Amino acid sequence: MCGIVGIVGTSEVAAALYDGLTVLQHRGQDAAGIAVASGTVMRVHKGNGLVRDVFDSKSMDLLQGRVGIAHCRYPTAGSEGHDEAQPFYVNSPYGIALAHNGNLVNTEQLRQQVFETDRRNVNTQSDSEVLLNVFAHELDRERALTPEAAFRAVEGVNRRAKGGYAVVATVLGLGLVAFRDPHGIRPLVLGRRETAEGVEYAVASESVALDILGFERLRDVEPGEGIVITPRGELHHRQCAPQQPHAPCIFEYVYFARPDSMIENISVHKARMRMGVTLGEKILRLRPDHDIDTVIPIPDTSRDAALEISNTLGVKYREGFIKNRYVGRTFIMPGQGERAKSVKRKLNPIPLEFRNRVVLLVDDSIVRGTTSKQIVQMARDAGAKKVYLASAAPPVRYPNIYGIDMPSVDELVAHNRTEKEIEEFLGCDWLIYQDLADLESAVSGPKFPDLRFDSSCFSGEYVTGIEPGYFERLQQLRSDEAKKKRRA
Ligand SMILES: O=P(O)(O)OC[C@H]1O[C@H](OP(=O)(O)OP(=O)(O)O)[C@H](O)[C@@H]1O
Ligand SMILES: NC(=O)CC[C@H](N)C(=O)O
Numbered sequence: 001m002c003g004i005v006g007i008v009g010t011s012e013v014a015a016a017l018y019d020g021l022t023v024l025q026h027r028g029q030d031a032a033g034i035a036v037a038s039g040t041v042m043r044v045h046k047g048n049g050l051v052r053d054v055f056d057s058k059s060m061d062l063l064q065g066r067v068g069i070a071h072c073r074y075p076t077a078g079s080e081g082h083d084e085a086q087p088f089y090v091n092s093p094y095g096i097a098l099a100h101n102g103n104l105v106n107t108e109q110l111r112q113q114v115f116e117t118d119r120r121n122v123n124t125q126s127d128s129e130v131l132l133n134v135f136a137h138e139l140d141r142e143r144a145l146t147p148e149a150a151f152r153a154v155e156g157v158n159r160r161a162k163g164g165y166a167v168v169a170t171v172l173g174l175g176l177v178a179f180r181d182p183h184g185i186r187p188l189v190l191g192r193r194e195t196a197e198g199v200e201y202a203v204a205s206e207s208v209a210l211d212i213l214g215f216e217r218l219r220d221v222e223p224g225e226g227i228v229i230t231p232r233g234e235l236h237h238r239q240c241a242p243q244q245p246h247a248p249c250i251f252e253y254v255y256f257a258r259p260d261s262m263i264e265n266i267s268v269h270k271a272r273m274r275m276g277v278t279l280g281e282k283i284l285r286l287r288p289d290h291d292i293d294t295v296i297p298i299p300d301t302s303r304d305a306a307l308e309i310s311n312t313l314g315v316k317y318r319e320g321f322i323k324n325r326y327v328g329r330t331f332i333m334p335g336q337g338e339r340a341k342s343v344k345r346k347l348n349p350i351p352l353e354f355r356n357r358v359v360l361l362v363d364d365s366i367v368r369g370t371t372s373k374q375i376v377q378m379a380r381d382a383g384a385k386k387v388y389l390a391s392a393a394p395p396v397r398y399p400n401i402y403g404i405d406m407p408s409v410d411e412l413v414a415h416n417r418t419e420k421e422i423e424e425f426l427g428c429d430w431l432i433y434q435d436l437a438d439l440e441s442a443v444s445g446p447k448f449p450d451l452r453f454d455s456s457c458f459s460g461e462y463v464t465g466i467e468p469g470y471f472e473r474l475q476q477l478r479s480d481e482a483k484k485k486r487r488a
């Protein structure tokens, strides 16, 4: 999952874009970039690494302008290399820079159309560069550069592209353009700030970026909606796609987003707490006479759910693993070798919280099983009498194709295994998964009971539909094995 931010300011925006990116760092650790527009000049700086490593005072000084966009990347297409860091830039028409969170599922067809019909070259394997060229082509068909022309170009993108996309772009001479796919799979939120010099607008993947920049959260960008903000701070918006089933990605609430963000007017923190309540209730239903002594979260993301499980069970909550704050998120690392090594470097047990106890470890999700297999062993080595494991999400049995890099079912620990077999594989004494219906109602909560989600990695149902052979090709391109070969 990547993080994106776009700002139209009354003064220079680069520093605010940088600050916004730093609080979206959890969405992508591989590369970062900023593009800023000023008059007829677009300046772009990007590279591999964390936000703090990619920019220095020299590069920041060069990023002058009052309209800009920023991106931090977690690759789901193409390579992890510098060439595919975002924002991407095309010089025609006008000069456009674009940053994308999500993943297209018809990239190959679009790539061919872009070359053969639109007569444009895409120089990388990135789906986002293809998306930029589709937008550029659609804008090029317009006679004048107006907000209405940009909306028609977004309509063109929505007609042609399939998949998950939340996008921010700067177009020289027009301002900031933002749009979200017609199912609203990926999040995008709009904010506003008043200054002495006038009104400023920002869009971002998560509201936490608006919070720290002092923007008021106005609303989510609607699925299929286009937004244009001119350099003078005029906001235009309109629907750019026929209505489709709304399907925000449920994995944002399970793992991706920060708990202090609001997505679709739902607090991620509260959604995670409700996941803990429903899972706690399931445990009580299955074993009313359970023998759990303590509930221990696997930091960081499972903490909210673990605390509510402990409250529901009436059992002590204890921080039994200490996390090295200098190691990043392991799940979004590109290779399995690095992921596996990082768990040990990242988490260390406090033995007295385990010795002679029956512990219930809680994680937000079990995907490849990299974390939980090692953690269960660490808990045993630390002296636990019995080790139970609860997952706030159901078994992940299907690929995610809309912006989370789980392309290959063979890498999923729950693929072709029953819950009993997964329990054996992970080496725990009892494994409890959340039910999908409980997860969905925990996220939608009391206020939005009718909200539906993209839960495809749990259900195998894909809201955009999938072309025959897609998963086979995806596996060939993006399995851990394929990535390893490419890097070599
Ligand atoms: O089964 P796996 O393939 O190991 O994936 C699931 C684990 O990965 C994530 O943690 P991560 O370390 O990425 O981040 P966190 O610190 O936010 O929990 C997630 O929270 C689970 O702990
Ligand atoms: N996780 C994402 O949003 C990835 C964006 C884009 N597909 C890329 O690989 O760069």
Ligand SMILES: [Mg+2]
Residues within 6 Å of the ligand: 298, 299, 300, 301, 302, 363, 364, 371
């Ligand atoms: Mg984790």
